[in-house]
Amino acid sequence: MSNTCDFQEPFDLFANWLEKAKELEPRDHNAMTVATTTTDGKPSARMVLLKDWDQDGFVFYTNFDSRKGQQLQNNMQAALLFHWKSMNRQIRIEGPVEVVSDELADDYFNSRPRDSRIGAWASQQSRPMEGRWVFEKEIAKYAAKYAVGDIPRPPHWSGFRVKPHFMEFWQDRKFRLHDRHIYLLNDEKNGWTKEVWFP
Numbered sequence: 633m634s635n636t637c638d639f640q641e642p643f644d645l646f647a648n649w650l651e652k653a654k655e656l657e658p659r660d661h662n663a664m665t666v667a668t669t670t671t672d673g674k675p676s677a678r679m680v681l682l683k684d685w686d687q688d689g690f691v692f693y694t695n696f697d698s699r700k701g702q703q704l705q706n707n708m709q710a711a712l713l714f715h716w717k718s719m720n721r722q723i724r725i726e727g728p729v730e731v732v733s734d735e736l737a738d739d740y741f742n743s744r745p746r747d748s749r750i751g752a753w754a755s756q757q758s759r760p761m762e763g764r765w766v767f768e769k770e771i772a773k774y775a776a777k778y779a780v781g782d783i784p785r786p787p788h789w790s791g792f793r794v795k796p797h798f799m800e801f802w803q804d805r806k807f808r809l810h811d812r813h814i815y816l817l818n819d820e821k822n823g824w825t826k827e828v829w830f831p
């Protein structure tokens with residue numbers, strides 16, 4: 633286990649824990665919960681995959697007409713949560729959200745398997761569907777349309793970047809006497825303030 637106190641800013645620590653998770657978690661070590669809110673402040677949470685990250689933020693991709701997509705466009709704030717059972721650790725990240733550049737979204741979209749790219753066209757994510765057959769018909773339609781050549785990225789499909797203002801690293805310890813290391817973005821200092829909180 634790394635000593636969390638060694639890190640003056642959260643990114644090296646994040647990299648360290650994510651790398652460890654990759655070794656230990658058999659599937660989707662990059663899975664995270666993303667929480668958003670409705671316009672009237674009701675919370676809503678679901679899993680997504682972290683696809684890119686650096687000091688500017690944490691990126692996931694989705695359908696912008698989905699429930700989360702609509703909620704984010706109305707309130708560009710989100711919370712992310714990683715939990716790795718194999719390590720008894722969690723990381724919380726909170727902050728404002730921005731849309732990634734078309735270039736970055738195109739690059740990631742083009743790296744996806746062909747069927748996933750067809751799926752992005754065929755799925756009206758989070759809207760009611762009369763039956764699975766409707767989805768299958770849409771998949772067949774777009775598979776035929778894009779049978780040859782490149783599949784363009786749908787206009788409703790892109791990435792959101794959560795820009796961290798708050799990060800918490802939580803490590804389980806015996807008798808629930810856990811460690812909580814908090815990093816708060818300090819705009820005045822243009823850096824991070826570190827705190828330790830009661831568990």
Ligand SMILES: Cc1cc2nc3c(=O)[nH]c(=O)nc-3n(C[C@H](O)[C@H](O)[C@H](O)COP(=O)(O)O)c2cc1C
Binds near residue numbers: 680681694699700
């Ligand atoms: C492990 C896991 C990873 C997922 N990754 C994504 C993802 O990267 N993007 C996405 O749109 N949905 C992903 N989903 C599906 C979402 O959890 C969710 O069902 C879907 O995006 C619709 O959510 P919404 O109605 O709140 O918009 C994932 C689900 C699981 C369980």
